[in-house]
Amino acid sequence: MDRVFTSASLRDRYAMGIWMVFIHVLTYRGMNQNKLPGQSDTTPSFRTFLSTVFSYRVRSGMAAWILHRVTGLSLVLYLAIHIMGLRSLGNPLAFEAYITGYRNPLFKFAEVMLLGSVAFHAFNGLRIFAQDMYFRSERQKPLFYAVLALTIIVTIIGGLPIIFPYFITPLLP
Numbered sequence: 001m002d003r004v005f006t007s008a009s010l011r012d013r014y015a016m017g018i019w020m021v022f023i024h025v026l027t028y029r030g031m032n033q034n035k036l037p038g039q040s041d042t043t044p045s046f047r048t049f050l051s052t053v054f055s056y057r058v059r060s061g062m063a064a065w066i067l068h069r070v071t072g073l074s075l076v077l078y079l080a081i082h083i084m085g086l087r088s089l090g091n092p093l094a095f096e097a098y099i100t101g102y103r104n105p106l107f108k109f110a111e112v113m114l115l116g117s118v119a120f121h122a123f124n125g126l127r128i129f130a131q132d133m134y135f136r137s138e139r140q141k142p143l144f145y146a147v148l149a150l151t152i153i154v155t156i157i158g159g160l161p162i163i164f165p166y167f168i169t170p171l172l173p
Contacts, residue, residue, distance in 0.1 A: 112159035
């Protein structure tokens with residue numbers, strides 16, 4: 001006689017199977033009773049962590065992923081600093097002190113870095129959009145290098161007017 005399985009009984013068997021696999025993974029010790037699967041023979045330390053991190057080959061896709069996250073975090077940090085500066089608009093003396101800090105030459109370098117972060121994040125976002133909509137992985141590397149080239153060009157062209165009055169003009173006779 002054929003048994004008819006309802007969807008509820010199949011679901012229950014599936015859930016039971018998942019629990020059995022989960023319990024097996026938690027209790028599995030293998031040949032070496034002191035090691036869980038995936039554990040290495042070396043003891044965890046900062047040195048083994050660094051050797052693992054630096055053993056990866058950073059290719060264009062991974063570099064784009066890391067740089068996109070770093071530039072995104074730097075833009076969020078800039079936004080927080082910018083909002084704190086806008087809070088001083090109510091007090092003219094505090095606002096003047098805040099703006100005086102912007103005239104510092106080190107801040108001008110930070111402004112150029114901000115321009116580079118915005119440019120890379122924007123161009124890389126367009127690259128990701130183009131890859132998702134039109135291109136596939138075989139075009140990833142040339143598009144990443146195009147993003148880097150555009151970022152460098154925009155940063156140099158946009159950064160010269162920022163840096164010129166502070167660093168290049170005093171060198172001129």
